Amino acid sequence: MDRRALGIAGVAVAGAAGITALLRWRLWSHGVPSTPTPPVGDYFDAAELVRNREYRRGVWAMAAAAVPIAPAVAIAVACTSGRWAGPLARAAGGRPWRAGLLFGAALSLAGTLAALPLRGARYGWGREFGLITQDLPAWLVDVGKGAVIGAVISAAVASGAAVLIARAPRWWWAGLACGIAGFVYLSSLLTPVVIEPLFQRTKPLDDPVLARQIIELARKEGVPADRVLVNDASSRTVTANAYVSGLGASRRIVLYDTLLRDFPREQVLVVVAHELAHVKHRHVLKGTTWGALLAIPGCLLCFALVGARTGWGPSGAPGGAGTRVVLRRLAIVAATASVAGTAAAPLGNWVSRAYEREADWTALRSAQDPASQISLFQGFVRTSLGVPDTPRPVQLWFGTHPEPIERIGMAERYARDPDPAG
Numbered sequence: 001m002d003r004r005a006l007g008i009a010g011v012a013v014a015g016a017a018g019i020t021a022l023l024r025w026r027l028w029s030h031g032v033p034s035t036p037t038p039p040v041g042d043y044f045d046a047a048e049l050v051r052n053r054e055y056r057r058g059v060w061a062m063a064a065a066a067v068p069i070a071p072a073v074a075i076a077v078a079c080t081s082g083r084w085a086g087p088l089a090r091a092a093g094g095r096p097w098r099a100g101l102l103f104g105a106a107l108s109l110a111g112t113l114a115a116l117p118l119r120g121a122r123y124g125w126g127r128e129f130g131l132i133t134q135d136l137p138a139w140l141v142d143v144g145k146g147a148v149i150g151a152v153i154s155a156a157v158a159s160g161a162a163v164l165i166a167r168a169p170r171w172w173w174a175g176l177a178c179g180i181a182g183f184v185y186l187s188s189l190l191t192p193v194v195i196e197p198l199f200q201r202t203k204p205l206d207d208p209v210l211a212r213q214i215i216e217l218a219r220k221e222g223v224p225a226d227r228v229l230v231n232d233a234s235s236r237t238v239t240a241n242a243y244v245s246g247l248g249a250s251r252r253i254v255l256y257d258t259l260l261r262d263f264p265r266e267q268v269l270v271v272v273a274h275e276l277a278h279v280k281h282r283h284v285l286k287g288t289t290w291g292a293l294l295a296i297p298g299c300l301l302c303f304a305l306v307g308a309r310t311g312w313g314p315s316g317a318p319g320g321a322g323t324r325v326v327l328r329r330l331a332i333v334a335a336t337a338s339v340a341g342t343a344a345a346p347l348g349n350w351v352s353r354a355y356e357r358e359a360d361w362t363a364l365r366s367a368q369d370p371a372s373q374i375s376l377f378q379g380f381v382r383t384s385l386g387v388p389d390t391p392r393p394v395q396l397w398f399g400t401h402p403e404p405i406e407r408i409g410m411a412e413r414y415a416r417d418p419d420p421a422g
């Protein structure tokens, strides 16, 4: 690797560390006390967890095996660009935007296909344990929809990247970072109205008593709860959950119909308080900002690798050999982004766990019902075949939420001392 590339890569890594430190300082959780973790045996019967552990061990093994698939595909594609870049450039009529479009769609579909056997195995595993209720044809339709959406997004991003690489040999990485940052915000805004309806049906909550309790809770937390929806999760799973998505006008709280079906009302209210806390603390916006800002050093790292492998000069005239060079560079960008994105998963989940802890603590303070919060987490472990104490490496890489026993510990702490700050 030449010295210039090493220097730029160093700036990218330092920039990522700086942005992480800045956001850890400015966009973190506040006022959440540290809590001791109670013994698992206080809340769970070891014999009851045997089946859960068996199920989870299979899930973790398959999740770990799936981690390197997308980077491996992207690296293989980049390493073989000498063979395919010429024919693809010709197929695109030498136009960078069209070449990028074809490349992005093909790479995304290749990744989906490579991951399909493991996804199928996970589906089968979930069916075997009775967690997944969706039948095979419906599951395949969802996989197909996901593949098409992935290919369309990947094609659009790659097309834009190809045009930037062709036109701005020194600054394409900055343009790409701006484009990706804009796209990250746009997708947070539009996902609830464009993507989610493709995979689930929702309807407004039609339980006047619960709706009144939710409005009361929302008033206490000082957040709007104008859109509380219920989805049809029971057609796919027996697990219960809820989530917040969207920004501003597209924001909504969605409760799984399984939650309303299988959990007592006090526990549903605890879940709602948790989701309202995400709204109150603007966690969707904050999480999106992490992604958007870290795209800048990510694109700079891509620039360093492209320079090291293909030189720093212009790609050449479009229509001829230039488009072939653009495609080679694009493949290096995709491989770098895939590796960096995969390696950043633990960082994203570290941020997610901090926001989940803040939402749990805020929910304890607003719902003021730690006993229900504890029963809720016990119920989640039971219905989703969860494990209250996830092994450390699994939790660090994949854990989007604190472990159930840790969340129970926080509720215990609140029950003992509701206001540790004052």
Ligand SMILES: [Zn+2]
Binding pocket: 274, 275, 278, 356, 359
């Ligand atoms: Zn949450």
